[in-house]
Amino acid sequence: MTKDYYQVLGLSRGATIEEVKKAYRRLSKELHPDKHKGDKSAEQRFKEVNEAYEVLGDPQKKQMYDQFGTTSGPGMGGGFEGFSGFGGDFSGFADIFENFFRGGGGARRKPSKRGEDIEIQLTADFQDAVAGAQREIHLNKMVRCKECDGAGTAKGARIVSCPDCGGTGQITRQQQSFFGTIAQRFACTRCNASGEVPEQACVSCGGEGRREEKATVTVRVPAGIHDGQTLRVRGEGNVGRQGAESGDLFVRIAVKPDKRFVREGDDIHSEITLSALDAILGTQVHVETVYGAVELKIPQGTQPGQVFRLKDKGMPVAGTTSRTGDHYVTAHVEVPKKLSRKERELLEQWKDISRE
Ligand SMILES: [Zn+2]
Ligand SMILES: [Zn+2]
Structure with a gap:
């Protein structure tokens, strides 16, 4: 994709801006088209050297390049957006377009x-x-x-x-x-x-x-x-x-994700799985929150997909000291796939009773 601009200037990665300037001055003199009339490879080198200097000679673009290996990394400041649209090999041209259409206006303004x-x-x-x-x-x-x-x-x-x-x-x-x-x-x-x-x-x-x-x-x-x-x-x-x-x-x-939690705004969502009997009879379970485990009372007759709210166990609201979101726990209910004979008998009995 993008050429190694340091290599183009004969430098190793991490060279300082002073070293970049020095290398550029030397190479642009050496490769100047006036000295190499009709020499295509010198012309190409000259172009590459200029392109490399456009990036490494500018402290902001250099930093971007050092960090992301490209100048079209995240958060490019205004004025450089056009850069990325042209893709790797054409980035030099993009720069020319910019300067061309700005009519070189940048030069007349006194840089800050x-x-x-x-x-x-x-x-x-x-x-x-x-x-x-x-x-x-x-x-x-x-x-x-x-x-x-x-x-x-x-x-x-x-x-x-x-x-x-x-x-x-x-x-x-x-x-x-x-x-x-x-x-x-x-x-x-x-x-x-x-x-x-x-x-x-x-x-x-x-x-x-x-x-x-x-x-x-x-x-x-x-x-x-x-x-x-x-x-x-x-x-x-x-x-x-x-x-x-x-x-x-x-x-x-x-922010790295935590696979136990899903964050939505300042609220946290997580899931638990209950056995069918626990859902029917009610129980007490451990629930992981971002502040550690808490006990949650599961009432008798809990329905599949029922949601429990743990108030104020969500994320702190940035910029405040007292407000926090909530934590919502969704209960899944697991129906047993196999029954022992004894279990089956008891459930049949239960069925009979509930029919009465
Ligand atoms: Zn000084
Ligand atoms: Zn001057």
Whole structure:
């Protein structure tokens, strides 16, 4: 399906964004169509390298790719939806379409320095949804560069015109497409479209004021959470460029099912099986609830399919401290398939009596 973008750039998985940028600069120079006129394989390589960079050169798409192996994973932010519709090999073209139809408008807008949001998935046990839990999440994210304290500037450096974009804040890139060669304009990432950079950028972060590092975030999973719900942890996304505000971390919770219970909203449903005699005479049974076993009195004359309600034994209602759903127990009645002679005699007698 999707190509390994790291491999395309000659990198191993988990390479940092700085390494990606370096590899891209080298390869795009090496493979540039101007140097390889009519060489189909170089042209193809150049296209692949660009496609890989479109993804790995963008912190948000890179994170998505690192986590899901694709950029069309769950929860893609607005603007990227078109990406998935085109499927694996055409994702590069989809990007071109997007830029083409947007008329490169993205380039003229000054990109926000705010850090990107990160979306990840966390699997919680069924019991976590009952009692709530604290979970540690390990992820790679952009954190403030300690060397320059987020400024991106080497100590004592002057501010000069950006050499990447010549002070215009925009970069023009040639790309092959169905329509021939398209010149696309991108906001210059080096100067963040401002056209100005410090004469000497911080060596440690290359001027971004942030670096990708392993981080641990503690997430509180609230009691009563539903499968597929997303939690927002403010300020735990990527830190912004040059000390700007951080993005948020969105944690999509997948709740593992428990085969004893079926959850419907905040209510729980389960089933028990009674012998015909227990249903007729009544009995006392153990019933598993999400809070442990309870005793349930089965009255005389219980009908097949009869439902018993265990009040407040359902799921806690998320966002409240006192409200809980109920637990409904459906009783199945098993009719014996074989009878001993003695049993048969007694039942025949019973039949006679009930006819009177
Ligand atoms: Zn620039
Ligand atoms: Zn730095």
